[in-house]
Amino acid sequence: MTELKQNIKITKTEKPKYKTVDFSNIPLGRTFTDHMFICDYNNSQWNNPRVQPLETIPTHPAAMALHYGQAIFEGMKATVDANGNAILFRPDKNAERLNFSAERMGMPKFSEDLFVNGLKELVKVESNWIPPQDGSALYLRPFMYANEPFIGMRAATSFKFIIIASPAGPFFSKRIKLYAEKNYIRAADGGTGEAKAAGNYAAAIRPTEIAKAKGYDQVLWLDAHEHKYIQEVGTMNIFFKINGKFITPSLDGSILSGITRMSVIDLLKEKGFEVIERPVTIDEIKKASVRGKLEEAFGTGTAVGIAYIQEIGYGEETIYVSDESPIGLEINNTLNNIKTGKAEDKFGWMLKVN
């Protein structure tokens, strides 16, 4: 990994706009904070890490990310603890996953220490932007893209790594209906499903629109070969409770390793549940439902925490899951309480910003 010697330079705006924001009514993903963290990659080195006022970045029309899609991102949240101190949830895991994605996409690695320090410095500067209401957070979006102007298929030689932040109001998980997609796929063996690559999301837009037009909330992604094995749901990992045990698809190379997923596995085990990671077929879920053994199912991800699954549309059939998700709800509350300092952080997941 290219190490970076400079310290993070901080330049603050003279006209912060947080005072003008109505934190009780924040449109999701549309409001951005006053600053960003940014770092440039040239001559095989990351240079000039800085926190500076948020601004638009001039882009050459031949910037390689626009043509060949060398673009990856992360998603995480800053919250406040009981004493009002800003805290981050497992930022080291996002740093690791960014570098995993970078490697898969032929992009340079980024110092994991600098990733975490960049987050901390940005959140310190933007602490007024962390919404105070229960269930609210400051969403953080680290990303990296190729900005070298070049037409030709090879790895770029210049990149930007940026972190922007956007306040997110309280999120109330509703019960969701899934559409098991038999035509379009999200990821295939040897593809990029395991990376948080922008192109994965571009390819998911059209199938998601189709599912929504049919009255569903999210796509249930199935494997590329047989359309039989369950991978993920929308942009979440998935858990099923069958006969008292939890099962979740094993990370087979086509599934993104969710940080919520790994945390939920730990929390379920702590509560005494058996959690099995293995291939899961849509047919066994159908059979478990018919036999009354499918007790609950939920999706897990940073954006929503836990999303409770009510039913799955599969061809002409509907697989009924459940109207209640008691364990999912309990785990969601535990996770939220850890993230706001109301429950003991037994696993050492939270990192103080100051």
Ligand SMILES: Cc1ncc(COP(=O)(O)O)c(C=O)c1O
């Ligand atoms: C495709 C996909 N799967 C799963 C997840 C859940 O990951 P995490 O729990 O780290 O947010 C995400 C969100 O980042 C995602 O985009």
